[in-house]
Amino acid sequence: MALTPAEVRSIAGLARLAVGEQDIPQYARNLSRILEFVAQLDKADTRDIAPMAHPLDMAQRLRDDTVTETNQRDVFQQNAPQVQAGLYIVPKIIE
Amino acid sequence: MHTPTLAELARDLKARKISSEELTRGYLARIERFNPELNAWITVLREPALAEARAADARLAKGDAGALAGVPIAHKDIFCTAGVKTSCGSKMLDNFVAPYDAHIVTRLKQAGTVLLGKTNMDEFAMGSSNETSFYGPVKNPWDRVRVPGGSSGGSAAAVAARLAPAATGTDTGGSIRQPAALTGLTGIKPTYGRVSRYGMIAFASSLDQAGVITYTAEDAALLLSVIAGFDARDSTSVDRPVPDYTAALQQPLKGLRIGVPREFFDAGLDARVGQAVQAALSIYKKLGARVQDISLPNFGLSVPTYYVVAPAEASSNLSRFDGVRYGHRCENPVDLLDLYTRSRGEGFGAEVKRRIMTGTYVLSAGYYDAYYLKAQKTRALIRRDFLEAFENVDLIMGPTTPTPAFKLGEKTEDPVTMYLNDIYANGVNLAGLPGLSVPMGFVDGLPVGLQIIGNYFDEARMLAAAHQYQRETDWHRQIPKGFE
Numbered sequence: 001m002a003l004t005p006a007e008v009r010s011i012a013g014l015a016r017l018a019v020g021e022q023d024i025p026q027y028a029r030n031l032s033r034i035l036e037f038v039a040q041l042d043k044a045d046t047r048d049i050a051p052m053a054h055p056l057d058m059a060q061r062l063r064d065d066t067v068t069e070t071n072q073r074d075v076f077q078q079n080a081p082q083v084q085a086g087l088y089i090v091p092k093i094i095e
Numbered sequence: 096m097h098t099p100t101l102a103e104l105a106r107d108l109k110a111r112k113i114s115s116e117e118l119t120r121g122y123l124a125r126i127e128r129f130n131p132e133l134n135a136w137i138t139v140l141r142e143p144a145l146a147e148a149r150a151a152d153a154r155l156a157k158g159d160a161g162a163l164a165g166v167p168i169a170h171k172d173i174f175c176t177a178g179v180k181t182s183c184g185s186k187m188l189d190n191f192v193a194p195y196d197a198h199i200v201t202r203l204k205q206a207g208t209v210l211l212g213k214t215n216m217d218e219f220a221m222g223s224s225n226e227t228s229f230y231g232p233v234k235n236p237w238d239r240v241r242v243p244g245g246s247s248g249g250s251a252a253a254v255a256a257r258l259a260p261a262a263t264g265t266d267t268g269g270s271i272r273q274p275a276a277l278t279g280l281t282g283i284k285p286t287y288g289r290v291s292r293y294g295m296i297a298f299a300s301s302l303d304q305a306g307v308i309t310y311t312a313e314d315a316a317l318l319l320s321v322i323a324g325f326d327a328r329d330s331t332s333v334d335r336p337v338p339d340y341t342a343a344l345q346q347p348l349k350g351l352r353i354g355v356p357r358e359f360f361d362a363g364l365d366a367r368v369g370q371a372v373q374a375a376l377s378i379y380k381k382l383g384a385r386v387q388d389i390s391l392p393n394f395g396l397s398v399p400t401y402y403v404v405a406p407a408e409a410s411s412n413l414s415r416f417d418g419v420r421y422g423h424r425c426e427n428p429v430d431l432l433d434l435y436t437r438s439r440g441e442g443f444g445a446e447v448k449r450r451i452m453t454g455t456y457v458l459s460a461g462y463y464d465a466y467y468l469k470a471q472k473t474r475a476l477i478r479r480d481f482l483e484a485f486e487n488v489d490l491i492m493g494p495t496t497p498t499p500a501f502k503l504g505e506k507t508e509d510p511v512t513m514y515l516n517d518i519y520a521n522g523v524n525l526a527g528l529p530g531l532s533v534p535m536g537f538v539d540g541l542p543v544g545l546q547i548i549g550n551y552f553d554e555a556r557m558l559a560a561a562h563q564y565q566r567e568t569d570w571h572r573q574i575p576k577g578f579e
Contacts, residue, residue, distance in 0.1 A: 015455040018440030051471030055527020081424035
């Protein structure tokens with residue numbers, strides 16, 4: 001299960017992670033090692049076993065469709081890297 | 096003043112034998128003295144802690160104080176604390192000031208505790224040695240060239256060095272039990288759903304659970320009574336009454352059925368740790384418990400299953416860190432994709448990136464069935480083994496870790512070697528069961544822990560077993576040299 005540098009670049013792209021070219025060989029080595037390790041699951045006999053969804057077999061709780069949160073935009077935006085007039089600023093998306 | 100247990104401190108504060116202010120000053124002075132070499136704290140809240148202590152003293156004087164009024168504690172830096180930096184051990188959140196309190200922060204505040212500060216941890220709780228923290232590794236007070244364990248390594252080191260009488264932690268795959276074991280402390284990871292995850296920064300949501308690291312089972316019972324219970328803000332919080340854990344500590348152990356999984360004693364276990372487990376079991380026999388051999392046939396699948404499920408959930412959870420609304424943002428992004436990828440590439444450390452990439456891979460088209468679906472099936476097998484075992488026994492016991500604390504840098508080369516340090520811990524999280532570690536002796540002068548695994552919501556019985564063991568032993572009273 002050895003990953004190629006091209007595969008590592010592709011996974012990093014899917015994960016939206018910039019990874020330096022110099023670090024690619026090490027990620028390839030480490031990720032290959034991890035995948036090789038988890039591949040032992042193949043040997044487990046899981047015929048007729050339902051995948052586990054929750055440890056306690058609980059159902060999702062429902063609640064009334066009412067407003068429970070108040071708007072705290074100003075508080076939350078204190079942590080934002082860049083805001084203007086209450087809006088989060090990102091590089092231009094549409095020309 | 097820094098050696099009593101949390102329970103003793105709470106009593107002395109209530110009796111007005113000590114004031115919270117002098118106690119808090121004492122701990123702050125110790126933090127100032129010892130933290131430069133241990134690196135257990137990310138944030139120390141000196142002035143706010145003293146203000147809280149004075150307020151607690153005022154309430155104690157009036158006699159209307161909460162159960163833990165004036166008791167200083169520490170929070171792992173994964174719990175949001177309003178108005179205080181909450182970094183999760185990451186550069187990504189180095190500039191993040193939490194706008195609200197996590198559920199357990201609120202609960203402990205209401206009980207009257209004084210917050211000394213926030214403790215160091217592996218980045219996003221991903222690690223077993225506290226070496227992945229953006230703020231640098233934490234040293235083990237028992238031997239400063241060794242790791243304190245992780246990911247709650249700062250909490251464990253702080254409590255072990257008597258820089259705080261107790262600290263909170265989180266346990267996704269052993270992150271409370273393993274550091275507790277490696278630093279000679281008591282640590283409990285409750286049943287999944289017992290303690291609200293609200294305001295606890297998510298790593299792997301189906302496994303994450305909050306708990307505490309303390310000197311004694313009695314202290315753990317006190318704190319768990321405060322933090323456990325239903326919270327509508329966590330969709331997996333379980334609505335079930337919280338027993339009186341302190342009262343339950345006296346539950347007799349006569350007739351208690353203890354199962355010891357033979358799979359825990361294979362080649363990977365340091366024989367001296369195995370001997371310490373046997374010595375602990377002989378004390379339980381003396382207390383009237385019946386010890387029997389059991390088997391968890393799929394135990395060997397737990398670490399590989401964990402390293403599919405946990406990274407998969409992490410890759411999804413950590414996609415929220417995008418450099419837009421909070422957290423690290425790269426300089427001069429040219430477009431939105433560049434903003435995302437560079438902010439994340441710069442903000443996350445190597446282990447977090449490895450796990451995000453592993454998770455992305457196992458969830459990607461063409462691999463989902465082979466890895467993720469398969470792991471959710473092996474996870475069901477692991478859980479089934481435990482449930483079958485609990486048809487015949489009340490508690491399961493074994494080692495918490497295969498060895499005592501290892502040296503800094505010893506396991507950083509190969510991620511899988513590091514992962515295997517949690518070999519006895521991962522399965523408990525996968526099954527959602529409660530697990531506890533108590534000090535059970537020393538190997539080469541380093542503490543080792545006995546793991547006690549209970550059935551769902553059986554924390555009271557686990558704590559009783561730990562408490563009565565601690566009445567027979569004094570491993571939990573040992574203090575690392577230089578910190579007495």
